[in-house]
Structures are given as C-alpha cells and as structure tokens.
Amino acid sequence: MRSRHQDIADDLRQQITAGRILPSERLPSEAALADRYRVSTVTLRRALAVLQREGLVEKFHGKGNFVRHPHRKTMYVGGWGTLDPWTAAEPGLRVSISSTAVPAQSHLATLLKVPTGSTIMEFTCLSREGESPHGLARVYMPLDLVPPGALDDASRCREAATRFAFLGTPPTAARDTVSARFPTPDEASALRIGSASVVLSITRIATDSTGRVVEATLLAFPGDRVDAVFTTHHVIDERQK
C-alpha cells in the first residue's frame, strides 16, 4: 500500500536529485508544501522525516528545511585508528579539541582497567567538514601516559586527532567494537543530526605489549557519512621466515 507521505517524499526526492532544488537551499515552508500537496502538516512532516532519514534534508527549528550537501563517505580504517587519507584529506577536515581531567566512571574504569574514580584524561575531538560536523571522538588515557606537552601544544595532537589516530605512543594491539545505534542527546547536538538518525559507534581499546590499556576511545560518526573498514590477513607473515 502506497501511503500519501511516501508519495510526497518520492516527489520531493526526485526534485532534489534532479537538481531542481540545490544543496543548502531552503525548501518551501512546511505550511506551503502541505498546501501544495493538499495534505495536513502532520502528513507533510512525515514525508520530510523520510528524506531526513535518507540524509537528503536537514531540518533547523525556526529556519526551515534545507537540502544537504551530498557528502562522500569517509572511511574509518580500523585498528590503525585513522581515516583513509584518500577520503579524509581532500575535504579538509578541521578539528577542535578540548581536554579535561575527569574521574573514571564505572564503565570507563572498566575499559581502561583502572580503579573506579581514579583520575583520567579526557580529550574531546570534534571534526568538521566545512560547516557540518563529521565525527566525534572522546579519548581517555591514564594520566601518566599523556605525552608531555600535549596539553599545551594543541597542534601536536591535532595532527593525530584529525585522523582519529592514537594520541599517545603507538599501541601494539587494538580492539574495535562497532555498533549501530541512535545518537545520545549530546551526540545528536554535537553532530547536528536528528535524534532519529543513525550513528556508527566505535569503542577502541589500545593496549601496549604488556597488555596494559593505554587508550580508550569512543568514536561516533553519522551513519550516512562514515563507514569503517577492517582488513584481516589470514596467512602467516612472510617476514617470519
């Protein structure tokens, strides 16, 4: 059964993909569109919700509905903890970083294998592609592993953070746990996405050769902008002979 709001979504989608409404342009107001399609505002908003989930339209309360720029998907490269240079370099990602010392809550303490309540360092990195936020990283490290000067010399870790690489010393092993979920309220506002969109969430645990956890990173990416790629080789390394 074809529902009215789906028909409207199809029509608007076709107008957008055909270029009749250009990126960053505002759509007619919902009242105007409801009038044009002869439907109630509720129905028209359901149509827009479809397009919003597809990533075609961005809503701003009080301003209007805007056609989104079609973003190429960037790749998070697993294990190494970097963004694929091919896709990440060109768009020119900019990162803002802030750091604070925080007491380790229970789940963070578990991840880092430190006592609950002990002080750890938190780095919050938000990368933007032009105007639109593109990724959110929260990096947690034990205090003694924070590289000296990292707090003062922000540019030093900026290089690494741009690609979501490791901030401290390179670890010997990393474990990425990937899940698909809805954004938390603060992620939704930080990434400027609706609370009904999808987030690719990655929890990365980095350990050194002794098995100590040197870094725990919580990454959140808008699902329609970032994929994660992991490569596994099943053979014995040739260099061992």
Added chain:
Amino acid sequence: MRSRHQDIADDLRQQITAGRILPSERLPSEAALADRYRVSTVTLRRALAVLQREGLVEKFHGKGNFVRHPHRKTMYVGGWGTLDPWTAAEPGLRVSISSTAVPAQSHLATLLKVPTGSTIMEFTCLSREGESPHGLARVYMPLDLVPPGALDDASRCREAATRFAFLGTPPTAARDTVSARFPTPDEASALRIGSASVVLSITRIATDSTGRVVEATLLAFPGDRVDAVFTTHHVIDERQK
C-alpha cells in the same frame, strides 16, 4: 522541554524494565493506553515508536504491541567471519538457507570482480534466535568456487552459516566494511524490525592468495542485538629500518 510522548515512553519503559509487563506479553491496546494517559492516539503512537526504536517493543498490525525478549548482544567477529562462540552458542541460533543462481548486478559484479551479468551463486541465510530473526546474510560466490555438494547437503554449510563463517575454502584475506544505516524494506520485514530501526551492515570481501575474490557477503544485523568486534595487532616492523 519535555514532550508528552517522551514522558509516556519513560513511564512505559519503566513498567517494562521493572517487570510489570513481561516479555512476549501484549501491551494494552493503543486506544486503551491513549485513554489512560489522556492523550490522542497520534501522541501515544509516538511514545510507542520511541520504545520500538529502543528495541523494547515489537508491533504487529492487527494483533498489538508486544514486549520483546531482552536479547543479549551477540558479537560478530571480524575477519574470521564468525560469531563469538561465547555469545552465539548458548542462545541456539537456527538458520534457514536458500540458494539460487542469479545474474550479477552491477554492484555485485564490482564486488566479486566478475563481468556484469555473469551467473553467480547466491546463498540467503536467515538466523533466528527462537522466534525472532537475528541476522541476515547474503553470500555470493563465483559458480566454480561453490564447494561440491553444498547445494544438496545443506547441513554441511549450515554449520558455517550459523556463525556467518565462510562457506567455501578459507580465504587468505578479508575486508569488512561496516556501516550503520536504516534497514531496506526487505531487511525490515525479514528481520521483523521497524523501518525506523537501525541495522549494522557489513560487506565482507574474501580473497584468496592470488587476490581473486572468492566470496562476497552482505550481512545485516539489528543494531540492538549485534556488535562487531575487530582485533588488530600492530606488527613490529623493525626489519625495515
């Protein structure tokens, strides 16, 4: 601003998690709930949509809203292409498989690196945990690589498919591309999830030692039931210095 439907969702969620409504039990009808909370049906349905997205409630047209069984998350283990035995074994996953020969559409041909339109084998695997679907896998292989007897002896590949492992010969390398997105309509119905829920989507390309693609697998898991985990060991490459 706290919206009415969120308040109602909070109240119902609390009743469910507190055990006042048990799993697989039916909620009161939407009309009854709307009456109880003194809201319109539209508002009440928005509250239920919240719970549905959270995976707490399952809707069935004509039957009612039911509390879902709380499933522990199972782990898809990257690269190896298996489900973590610890989480997968106990629940007793059951898999139904069907296979057909299909012409390779453009995107499949690209993945498998075969000519567009050439015939390839498609295996569709749907795993269930009890009643509820748990994962959907579509495995594509070149015809000549299908292990002999795989089509007749379904039990042979059933073992592998239960864990989403490789059906053919073990590959030497695998590349997993993970994304978070909304389900396609057929995935939504196959997995019995709402079209507004989240799926963890994995495209896995397996290659042999010559670089030939031996298998391409499209995996779709409900985001609230499956995580994917990838482990990377940073090979110390001192030799090159």
Added chain:
DNA sequence: CAGTGGTCTAGACCACGAA
C-alpha cells in the same frame, strides 16, 4: 464479525530564529 494497529485531517498552540 470485532478488535487491533496504520494513516490522515484541520486546526490549535508552543518554541525557536532573525529581523
């Protein structure tokens, strides 16, 4: 058939953003 969820309406009122 009765009972359930699914869609839609016409209109009201609230909250936000830019002048």
Added chain:
DNA sequence: TCGTGGTCTAGACCACTGT
C-alpha cells in the same frame, strides 16, 4: 515582531488478524 518548525488533539477511515 513574524515566519519558521515542533507538538498535540479529537476524530475519521482504512488494513490486518483472529473468531
């Protein structure tokens, strides 16, 4: 202030499920 989106209503009608 005004125009925008966000939430909500009270009721209608349709579609699906089981008896």
